[in-house]
Amino acid sequence: xxxxxxxxxxxxxxxxxxxxxxxxxxxxxxxxxxxxIPENLDPFKAVILSGSPFSVRAEDAPHPDLSxxxxxxxxxxxxxxxxxxxxxxxxxxxxxxxxxxxxxxxSMIKSxxxxxxxxxxxxxxxxxxxxxxxxxxxxxxxxxxTDDVVNAAYRIDGEETYAIQFHPEVYHTTHGAQLxxxxxxxxxxxPQTWTPAAFVETTVDSLKEQxxxxxxxxxxxxxxxxxxxxxxxxxxxxxNLYCIxxxxxxxxxxEFDSVLHQYKDMGLNVKGVNASERFLNALKGESxxxxxxxxxxxxxxxxxxxxxxxxxxxxWLGQGTIYPDVIESVxxxxxxxxxxxxxxxxxxPDFMKLKIVEPLRMLFKDEVRRVGKEMGxxxxxxxxxxxxxxxxxxxxxxDITAEKVRILQEVDAIxxxxxxxxxxxxxxxxxxxxxxxxxxxxxxxxxxxxxxxVALRAVESTDGMTxxxxxxxxxxxQEVSNHIINRVKGVNRVVYDISSKPxxxxxxx
Numbered sequence: 001x002x003x004x005x006x007x008x009x010x011x012x013x014x015x016x017x018x019x020x021x022x023x024x025x026x027x028x029x030x031x032x033x034x035x036x037i038p039e040n041l042d043p044f045k046a047v048i049l050s051g052s053p054f055s056v057r058a059e060d061a062p063h064p065d066l067s068x069x070x071x072x073x074x075x076x077x078x079x080x081x082x083x084x085x086x087x088x089x090x091x092x093x094x095x096x097x098x099x100x101x102x103x104x105x106x107s108m109i110k111s112x113x114x115x116x117x118x119x120x121x122x123x124x125x126x127x128x129x130x131x132x133x134x135x136x137x138x139x140x141x142x143x144x145x146t147d148d149v150v151n152a153a154y155r156i157d158g159e160e161t162y163a164i165q166f167h168p169e170v171y172h173t174t175h176g177a178q179l180x181x182x183x184x185x186x187x188x189x190x191p192q193t194w195t196p197a198a199f200v201e202t203t204v205d206s207l208k209e210q211x212x213x214x215x216x217x218x219x220x221x222x223x224x225x226x227x228x229x230x231x232x233x234x235x236x237x238x239x240n241l242y243c244i245x246x247x248x249x250x251x252x253x254x255e256f257d258s259v260l261h262q263y264k265d266m267g268l269n270v271k272g273v274n275a276s277e278r279f280l281n282a283l284k285g286e287s288x289x290x291x292x293x294x295x296x297x298x299x300x301x302x303x304x305x306x307x308x309x310x311x312x313x314x315x316w317l318g319q320g321t322i323y324p325d326v327i328e329s330v331x332x333x334x335x336x337x338x339x340x341x342x343x344x345x346x347x348x349p350d351f352m353k354l355k356i357v358e359p360l361r362m363l364f365k366d367e368v369r370r371v372g373k374e375m376g377x378x379x380x381x382x383x384x385x386x387x388x389x390x391x392x393x394x395x396x397x398x399d400i401t402a403e404k405v406r407i408l409q410e411v412d413a414i415x416x417x418x419x420x421x422x423x424x425x426x427x428x429x430x431x432x433x434x435x436x437x438x439x440x441x442x443x444x445x446x447x448x449x450x451x452x453x454v455a456l457r458a459v460e461s462t463d464g465m466t467x468x469x470x471x472x473x474x475x476x477x478q479e480v481s482n483h484i485i486n487r488v489k490g491v492n493r494v495v496y497d498i499s500s501k502p503x504x505x506x507x508x509x
Contacts, residue, residue, distance in 0.1 A: 003191050005029035005184065006044040008037065009327075010052030010062045010080050016327065017169040018048060018078070020364055020462075021180055026192040030362070031327055034064045046074040046188035049081025051167065055131050056080065056087040057095075063088075074160040074188035076180075082154075082163035083131055089156075090138035093131050096149075102127065103172055106152060108145040115143060115155065115162055117182050119175045125152070125166035126173045133165065160187055196367075196374035200232070203359055207236035211316060216357060217308050218318030219300075220245040220270065221389065222259040224382055225320035225360060228372040230268055232359045233318055235375070242314065243268050244307050246300060249276025249402075250391030252416070253409040262381060275303045283393060283400040287437075289509035292400070296390045308354075317354035321361045322368060366462070385416075385430045386464065394509040398437035403490075408435045410488045411454050418480045419458075428470050431458040434497075434508050442492030451492040454484065459506055467501040 005022055009015045009031050022029040029048075032038060047069050054061040062084075069075060070085070077085050087093045104127045109116050125146070133151040136142060143162075144153035153164045162183060168176030184190045216233055220226045220243050233241045245263060247256040260272040282299040286292050308314060360368055372382045388394055392412070396404050411433045419425040434455040442449040456477070461467035481494040497504075 003028070003045050003193065004043045005188075005190060006038070006041070006047045007031045007050060008034045008047065008064065008081075009050050010034050010054065010084075012051035012053070012078075012080070014167055014169050015050040016324065016364075018050060019323075020366075021169045021177060022048075022184065023194060023364065023367060024177070025181055025184060026194045027184055027190050028194040034062045037064060037069075041068060041073070044073065045190045046076070046184055049075070049077040049084065051079035051081065051128065054080065056083045056093050057131065070161060071156075071159045074183070075162070076183050077161070077163040078169075079128065079165060079167060082165050083133055085156075085161070085163050086133045086135070086137045086140070086151075086154075091133060091140060092135040094134045096130055096132035104146045104148070104152075104166065106144045107147050110141075110143045113143055113155075114186050115153075115179070115182050117186065118178055119182075124172060124174045125168075125176075126170045127166050162187075196370045199363075199367075199371055200235075200374055203232055204236045207233060207357070207359060210357065211237055211240075213240070214316050215240045215242065215311070215314040216316040216318045217242045217244065217311060217314045217354070219243075219304055220263065220268075221320075221387075222251065222255060222384075223320070223387060224365070224372065224384060225322055225368055227263075227320075227377065227381060228368050228375070229318060229320040229359050230263075231266065231372070231375050231377060233357070234268055239269050241269055241318070242311055243270035244304060245270055245272050246303050247272065247274045247276055248279040248296065248300065248391055250279065250296075250393045250400075250405065252387070252392075253413040262378070266377070271307065273303060273307055275299070278303065280400065280402060280405075285399055287399045289394060292393050292509070293390050296393055315353075315355060316357050319356060319358050321358040323360075323362050323364050326361050365464075383426060385425075385428065385432075387432075388507055394507055395432055396435045397508060404435055407452060407488060407490045408433060408454070411435070411484050411491060414483050414487065415456055415480055418476065418483070422473070422476050424472065424476065427460075428458045429461040429467065430464070430506060431456075431470075432507075433457070440493045444492070449492045452490050453493040453495065454491055455495045455497050455508075456480070457497040457506070457508075459501070461501075461506075464506060467506050469498045469500055472496070 005027055007018055007029055015031055019029050019031055052062060083093045104125055105122050106125055109121050132149055136151055136154050139157040140154045141157050142151055142154050146152050149165055152166060155162045167173060168179045218230055220230060230243055245260055263270045279299050282295045283292060286295055369382050392405055392408050393400055396408055415433050419428060419431060434457060436453045436455060438453050439450050440453050458470040458472055459467040460470050477496055484491055484494050
């Protein structure tokens with residue numbers, strides 16, 4: 001693919017946001033760690049340097065060789081990148097007397113610059129740095145300042161090299177999208193051809209060439225990613241795609257039958273496997289969250305392997321891997337600290353001897369949905385909230401029993417259906433119920449009860465990396481709470497989780 005944008009990641013928490021903003025301009029981009037610059041730079045029409053938690057003055061600061069980029073390709077350096085270009089090209093970077101974190105205003109913008117076209121003075125920008133550029137690099141031309149930062153933006157005379165001390169990718173920089181467009185479209189002249197329709201066309205052609213007459217087996221989860229991956233593969237190879245949809249007994253109420261019916265209506269070659277009892281047996285007596293996840297992952301592999309062995313001539317494994325998973329696997333600082341393991345990350349074990357095909361591996365979640373819409377996938381399915389791979393097992397704190405699963409399925413159904421009834425479902429990124437390992441005293445009629453407590457959780461987010469709890473109407477919570485307590489035998493108390501991520505995670509386990 002030509003006309004790409006290369007984003008070099010120096011470990012910034014905002015790097016994925018840069019990529020998302022570029023993609024929103026219908027421009028394809030890729031993130032690569034600063035210490036793994038692609039050998040072939042021909043496909044890239046422009047390069048962006050990300051921010052970083054490092055200081056350019058530190059001995060262990062990232063120090064890539066940009067000799068084949070700077071002065072050869074349009075280059076935009078953000079925050080650390082701007083300081084890096086100054087520090088190693090005749091300028092100077094010093095500790096700032098005023099640490100700028102948060103909103104600032106551009107008090108001066110040099111007139112007549114294409115880079116700042118249609119961006120007014122006094123525009124809000126987002127700063128996040130403790131160093132400052134004291135002296136511009138050789139041939140540097142100041143383009144903008146704030147009240148506290150003299151060199152908030154500059155360019156290199158004689159090159160298409162631009163640098164900014166602020167972050168255009170974050171929401172709080174009010175004209176950040178315009179600035180990125182000015183650089184990529186007006187200056188670098190990158191075509192805006194990255195569209196869902198173009199992706200479908202090129203991906204289907206690529207899959208046909210990659211797989212040929214081969215057969216692919218794909219595990220469907222009922223979620224957006226695996227569904228869109230299946231439809232893409234189906235367009236490319238038709239009946240040579242074999243889908244397996246496993247009921248682990250931990251899905252939402254009635255979900256297995258309804259989703260299986262949807263898949264068949266979509267023309268997929270799919271087999272439903274009810275392995276509920278097998279999964280519940282694997283979880284019997286297990287209460288540790290990580291061991292529960294591993295038990296579910298192992299059981300899934302066993303079931304999937306049993307079903308795959310009934311097929312002949314299959315040599316490809318299809319997966320719904322998306323771009324954030326790929327980025328994390330090649331991150332600047334190596335694998336992140338394990339907060340919780342994911343049973344489906346890393347594919348299936350080596351003994352299955354299958355080659356991997358991942359048609360969505362370069363897409364973000366919102367792009368997956370847009371591609372699904374382009375292919376005519378039902379809006380209700382595309383709009384489904386994310387659901388954890390281990391299902392309700394990690395929403396039941398403590399050990400798992402069939403009775404606990406029944407209780408949580410009933411509670412979850414009332415909560416989710418209530419959100420839809422009140423027209424709140426599409427305003428929430430993810431919602432679910434958690435069965436707590438405690439009983440509480442209650443009173444029903446004139447009788448004392450000692451029954452389970454459930455917590456409701458609803459968050460808003462764009463990608464799950466950060467999330468805020470949703471301020472659901474009190475009247476809605478009151479109605480849902482009453483319905484749960486009156487209709488679900490075994491529950492006498494409902495609470496609402498008002499924790500954001502961070503510091504909490506979206507799921508409780």
